[in-house]
Amino acid sequence: MLKVCGPNPAGKAAMNLDFSAADEAFRAEARSWLRDNVPRERRPEDGREMRDFDMAWQRRQYDGGWAGIAWPKEYGGRGLPVAQQLIWYEELAKAGGPELGVALVGLSHGGPTLIARGTPEQKAFHLPKILKGDVVWSQGFSEPGAGSDLASLTTRGVVDGDHIVVTGSKIWTSYAHLSDYQELLVRTDPDSRRQSGLTWMICDMRTPGITIRPIHFINGEHHFNQVFYDEVRVPIANVVGEIGEGWSVAMSTLSFERGTGFTQAQIELAQFVDEMVKRAARPRDRSGKTWLDDPAMAKKLARLRADVAALRAMTYASVSRNMRRDQPGPDGSLVKLLLAQLRQESQRISMELLGADFATMNDDTALYLRTFQRSVGGGTNEIQMNIIAQRVLGLPKSY
Amino acid sequence: MDLYPTSDQEQIIEAAASYMKGELPADRLPTAGDAGVGVGAWRSLAAMGWFAMGVAEDKGGLGLSVVEEALVLREVGRQAGPLSVLATALAASAAAALGDTVLVADLASGARRAAFGLVDARDGGYRLLDVVHADLVLAWDTSGVGLADLTAFPGRRPVRCIDLSLQALSADAPAAGDIRWAPADLVRRARLLAAAFLVGGAEATRDLSTEYAKVRVQYGKPIGAFQAISHACARMALGCEEAVSMLQFAAVCVRDEKEQPDFQAAAARVVAARVAYDNATAAMQLFGGYGQTYDYLPHFYLKQAILIGMLGGGADEDLAAVISVASTLGD
Numbered sequence: 001m002l003k004v005c006g007p008n009p010a011g012k013a014a015m016n017l018d019f020s021a022a023d024e025a026f027r028a029e030a031r032s033w034l035r036d037n038v039p040r041e042r043r044p045e046d047g048r049e050m051r052d053f054d055m056a057w058q059r060r061q062y063d064g065g066w067a068g069i070a071w072p073k074e075y076g077g078r079g080l081p082v083a084q085q086l087i088w089y090e091e092l093a094k095a096g097g098p099e100l101g102v103a104l105v106g107l108s109h110g111g112p113t114l115i116a117r118g119t120p121e122q123k124a125f126h127l128p129k130i131l132k133g134d135v136v137w138s139q140g141f142s143e144p145g146a147g148s149d150l151a152s153l154t155t156r157g158v159v160d161g162d163h164i165v166v167t168g169s170k171i172w173t174s175y176a177h178l179s180d181y182q183e184l185l186v187r188t189d190p191d192s193r194r195q196s197g198l199t200w201m202i203c204d205m206r207t208p209g210i211t212i213r214p215i216h217f218i219n220g221e222h223h224f225n226q227v228f229y230d231e232v233r234v235p236i237a238n239v240v241g242e243i244g245e246g247w248s249v250a251m252s253t254l255s256f257e258r259g260t261g262f263t264q265a266q267i268e269l270a271q272f273v274d275e276m277v278k279r280a281a282r283p284r285d286r287s288g289k290t291w292l293d294d295p296a297m298a299k300k301l302a303r304l305r306a307d308v309a310a311l312r313a314m315t316y317a318s319v320s321r322n323m324r325r326d327q328p329g330p331d332g333s334l335v336k337l338l339l340a341q342l343r344q345e346s347q348r349i350s351m352e353l354l355g356a357d358f359a360t361m362n363d364d365t366a367l368y369l370r371t372f373q374r375s376v377g378g379g380t381n382e383i384q385m386n387i388i389a390q391r392v393l394g395l396p397k398s399y
Numbered sequence: 400m401d402l403y404p405t406s407d408q409e410q411i412i413e414a415a416a417s418y419m420k421g422e423l424p425a426d427r428l429p430t431a432g433d434a435g436v437g438v439g440a441w442r443s444l445a446a447m448g449w450f451a452m453g454v455a456e457d458k459g460g461l462g463l464s465v466v467e468e469a470l471v472l473r474e475v476g477r478q479a480g481p482l483s484v485l486a487t488a489l490a491a492s493a494a495a496a497l498g499d500t501v502l503v504a505d506l507a508s509g510a511r512r513a514a515f516g517l518v519d520a521r522d523g524g525y526r527l528l529d530v531v532h533a534d535l536v537l538a539w540d541t542s543g544v545g546l547a548d549l550t551a552f553p554g555r556r557p558v559r560c561i562d563l564s565l566q567a568l569s570a571d572a573p574a575a576g577d578i579r580w581a582p583a584d585l586v587r588r589a590r591l592l593a594a595a596f597l598v599g600g601a602e603a604t605r606d607l608s609t610e611y612a613k614v615r616v617q618y619g620k621p622i623g624a625f626q627a628i629s630h631a632c633a634r635m636a637l638g639c640e641e642a643v644s645m646l647q648f649a650a651v652c653v654r655d656e657k658e659q660p661d662f663q664a665a666a667a668r669v670v671a672a673r674v675a676y677d678n679a680t681a682a683m684q685l686f687g688g689y690g691q692t693y694d695y696l697p698h699f700y701l702k703q704a705i706l707i708g709m710l711g712g713g714a715d716e717d718l719a720a721v722i723s724v725a726s727t728l729g730d
Contacts, residue, residue: 302718313648389629
């Protein structure tokens with residue numbers, strides 16, 4: 001006869017939402033610092049002012065000892081355990097702190113890639129600048145002919161003495177016009193196909209031969225660009241990893257992307273939905289009726305709220321797994337997929353609640369339009385589903 | 400903070416999963432008729448402590464928590480197990496809350512068994528589900544969770560359940576006072592455990608679909624190599640991850656009375672009920688013609704999702720509980 005084991009001697013240590021005394025102390029410290037330091041002024045939407053705002057915020061975090069919370073201590077970061085990273089992002093969101101903005105690529109992609117694969121010289125030169133908010137990085141990966149199928153990229157790099165001469169074009173490059181450096185992935189072996197023969201390098205954006213053409217987003221904002229490279233000479237000393245090993249370097253970048261970094265956005269979403277519920281309880285018009293009196297709207301909001309609660313639970317579950325492994329697993333795609341979906345759903349409901357306000361371009365509508373990039377940027381929903389199908393479920397490759 | 404099961408919990412899960420797989424696998428259903436679980440098998444479930452797991456030891460239970468109870472019921476749901484297991488586990492908690500230690504002992508030992516009582520909103524009558532060897536009814540409607548003897552329901556007559564493997568009765572409402580209503584907070588436990596059962600079913604249809612997509616060959620390759628199929632499976636996996644995580648999170652909140660447990664438990668059943676239903680229907684579609692036949696398993700999970708989703712007034716009640724709180728983030 002099978003027997004379950006008796007009462008768990010570990011008691012409440014078994015599956016819990018309790019944070020340790022050290023974690024709680026950390027939360028108190030973070031909360032207090034954020035209360036005093038989160039910028040209160042409005043973040044400019046574009047241009048140099050936006051860059052200055054984001055960099056000033058990064059500098060402030062650096063000066064306060066909060067820059068690079070996940071980065072190893074030896075590279076100037078805080079090297080926080082996963083649970084405290086989670087707490088940091090929760091508190092940052094609750095304090096109304098800005099997102100990484102133009103600092104994103106440096107802190108979440110470029111820097112971590114240098115930590116993983118860079119030379120001592122590259123690390124010593126770039127990492128402190130990134131942490132201090134001195135420089136902006138952009139990502140030169142996608143091309144007009146290479147989006148989801150990144151390995152088909154054709155921007156050419158030709159070795160010429162101690163330089164690589166780059167010719168071609170990158171697209172959807174966020175903040176290229178505001179960036180100092182770029183993580184640039186090019187094909188250095190003209191006879192190579194797919195993932196082989198690529199090289200990952202640090203490109204100084206002031207190098208002659210670079211032309212940046214703005215691409216305006218559907219809400220009129222400018223953060224995307226197409227970048228053209230006309231015989232741009234990049235020193236071989238700027239190659240990260242070896243020439244021809246760019247794909248594996250790029251993949252080490254992507255695996256840094258999927259940790260606790262979604263926490264802030266997800267808490268903001270929960271706050272946004274709570275706010276919508278509050279708004280829906282107020283009279284809609286002179287009739288005094290509220291949106292919550294409408295059963296269809298009440299149900300929609302409730303379903304969304306339950307899903308947002310589940311997203312939070314998913315993040316906790318994913319963090320619990322990440323505490324037990326060196327690299328985040330493919331389950332990060334599940335969180336990204338749900339976050340994108342729920343952001344879009346919440347904005348669609350917001351449109352109904354706002355009524356005529358949605359006729360004008362304002363903060364709410366700009367935000368609504370911005371959510372459409374969530375299911376494309378950083379890997380489309382379809383690519384995330386391919387990853388889940390193949391790497392979580394073990395289904396055969398579909399392409 | 401840690402939502403990962405401990406090794407003790409993993410043992411509980413493993414024991415439950417292996418018992419269900421060996422003795423009450425979902426494969427039993429197409430040929431099982433509606434005979435239900437025999438007295439001997441029921442006693443085995445009782446001997447494993449499944450019916451009073453979350454009841455305190457001084458009240459005749461096993462003294463584990465609602466977390467362990469949820470983990471076991473998820474394994475029962477995974478094999479489309481008997482609804483009376485869920486009803487009886489809930490009945491024991493209700494009996495404990497009502498201070499009826501004799502009934503707790505009888506349920507825990509397997510001497511008594513509970514069926515679910517679903518109220519018909521149109522005429523106030525009842526549908527009693529999975530009644531084989533049941534002598535007690537766990538009534539769960541919009542007013543809460545209550546207990547009544549089966550014989551208190553007048554005018555009982557057999558009806559065919561949508562799930563043909565379950566024996567069901569139609570009955571009139573019992574006299575006022577014949578249902579003993581449990582304290583209101585039993586509802587959160589009921590929602591949570593119902594969610595657990597549904598989550599197991601949702602995972603089962605994900606797994607059935609994925610396995611089938613790997614072996615069913617059309618146009619010269621496994622159908623799982625077509626994105627229309629692989630993405631359907633990925634959506635099932637996403638739903639499961641959502642529902643499992645929400646279940647674990649809510650279970651801890653209910654056990655530790657933190658983070659608005661009523662909200663979390665209601666959210667858990669909202670998500671679990673949707674995913675269980677969606678995954679079952681997706682599985683039926685993915686199985687093509689076979690998905691339309693009684694011999695294949697997906698339809699059993701669909702019916703399980705429908706029946707458990709209906710309990711307690713169904714999704715509308717859960718959604719009302721979800722929308723009623725002012726804020727979802729705690730402090």
